[in-house]
Amino acid sequence: MRPYQICTNCVMDTSDSKIEFDEHGVCDHCRGFKGDVLPNWHPNDDGKAMFRAQVEKIKEAGKGHAFDCIMGMSGGLDSSYLLHLAVSEFNLRPLVFHVDGGWNTDLAVNNIQVLVEGLGLDLYTEVINWEEMRDFQLAFFKAGVPHLDIPQDHAFIATLYHFANKNNIKYILNGGNYATECVRNPKEWLYYGTDMAQLRDIHRRFGTRPLGTYPFSSVLFHKVYLRYLRGVRVVKPLNYLPYTKEHASKVLSETYGWRPYPQKHFESRFTRFYEAYWLPTRFGYDTRRVQYSSLILTGQMTRADAMARLEKPAYDPETIDEEFEYIATKLGITVDELRHYHQMPLKTYEDYANQQWMFEAGAQVMKTLGIERAIKR
Template sequence: MTAYQVCSNCVMDTTDENISFDADGVCDHCHNFRDHVAPNWHTDERGEAELMAIAEKIRADGKDREFDCILGMSGGFDSSYMLHIAATKMKLRPLVFHVDGGWNTQVAVHNIECVVEKLGLDLYTEVINWEEMKDFQLAFFKSGVPHIDIPQDMAFIATLYKFAAKHNIKYILNGTNYSTECVRNPLNWIYYGTDMAQLKDIQKKFGTVPLKDYPISSILYHKLYLRYIRRISVIKPLNLGPYIKADAQELMSREYGWTPYPQKHFESRFTRFYEGYWLPARFGYDTRKIQFSSLILTGQMTREAALDALSRPAIPVEEIPHELDFIATKLGITTDELIGYRDMPLKSHRDYKSNEWMFNLGAKALRLLGVERSIKR
């Protein structure tokens, strides 16, 4: 068994089974950022010029349409701040698109309404069939894998992309960014959400409700059909300008009354439970290590502050019984059944059918073509 080790520069550690370290104890996530991401990430006048050129093209292409782009808004901070940038800096007319998967927190609903209303934009909400969502999520619990948030993520992504394709909206604004996400989730923590072979295998083995209305979308649909056949572009505005999260949060609170969350992704009650409790308790994976390491590498957090925060659980211990009861009740099972899933033998994506080889091949091809930057998983 590999001895436990934590990076001497960030806080990633050997809970990432593929991590490696140099002679100084610095991990490959840090080297990958410094060698491949940072040199090609321009937040100065070059990024500004690119952002404004993109904005001008989107406005020109959409001048005779009701909306010139679409923006998926979860209520999380990245999408909220991106909406601010899109509307005020880029001068775009986005359709704000929200997918209700049944796990919204009241704070998330409040944040969405505050920003959308002040900007005078239209909000479109698509509600996922709850019985199908619930059964699909339970199938992932029963499978024993770590990546039980995939049913929710898939619903959000597939619904947004299919709506854009159906209504011929050529630009999708995406909040993914290097500033807070330059370190990616290791594959043994969170597997590819668009691997249809894996999703279908888990649903076939453990699901009880046919997915008639639930939206499913493959990687080929995203990366090939939409991009090259339908000519739909995914734009990431937060990569083309300075994005210091603390400063941006102060701005959003001042301008919109935006309320912060205790942790990234906690706008969803399910993701709060999953990342704040389930992954650490069942697998020993703490997604704060990824989030904090990203902030360390981009100069927004010290390693000492990250280690101090990691010394405390994301969700206080005294709140866990209530969390278990809430999630179990929402899913229509008993708390004992949920605890049973927590304590069952550990599984990984390798225990089920997958197209991992295709993802690896595609990622390599996109990196060689310069379409996507190299971010290790």
């Protein structure tokens, strides 16, 4: 087992088993940001001009339609601020699209509502069949893998893409951004969410009911078919515009009464439990290292502040028993069964059928073409 080491520039460490350090102790995440992202990222007037050119294309495509684009809305900071900018600054007419996977927090519901009402928009909500979602999530628990959030994430993505395709919507606004996400979760922590071979294998082995209505979308469907045959474009405006967490949260709070979350992705009750407790205590993976390292690299957090925050767990030890009770009850199992899954032997994506080769080849092609940056290994 390799000795423990932490990057001298960010807070990524050897909990990422594939991390590499140079002679100065700087990790490959930092070097990837400096070499791949920074030279191609322009969150300034140049970037704003580039996005305005895209806005004109979006508006042209939407002429004669009720909406000129579609945007997935979780109630999180990224999607909320993107919605604010898209409407108030660029006068776009997005269909606000929310997928209810059964785990919304009250805060997320409130944040979606205040944004939609404040901007005078329509909200379309698609509800995933809970019994199928529950069965799929339990299959991942039984599989023993780290990437328990795939059933929820995949449903969100697939539902949005299929809706856009069915309704001939040509532009999808996406809140993904370099400012808070330039460091990516290592593959061993959070595996590819659209590896259909893996999804089918895990459910075939551990699922108990057919997924008759659960939405699936293979990477070939939304990366190739939708983009090149149907002409559907995914646009990430926050990569063209000045964006910092502190400013965005202040604007949303003062303008709409939006309220911040303790941590990124905590708009989902399941994701809060999974990222704050399950991943760190079962696998030793703390996603805050990825989030804080992104903020360090983009000048929004000091390394000293990140190190201090990491000294405390992301979950509240005094309420974790209540969280176990809530998650177990929602999934229709006992707390003892849920704790059994926490103690069972560790598994990885490599223990199940996968198409890793296809994803890595596609990622390299996208990087070569300049479509995507900061692709980790």
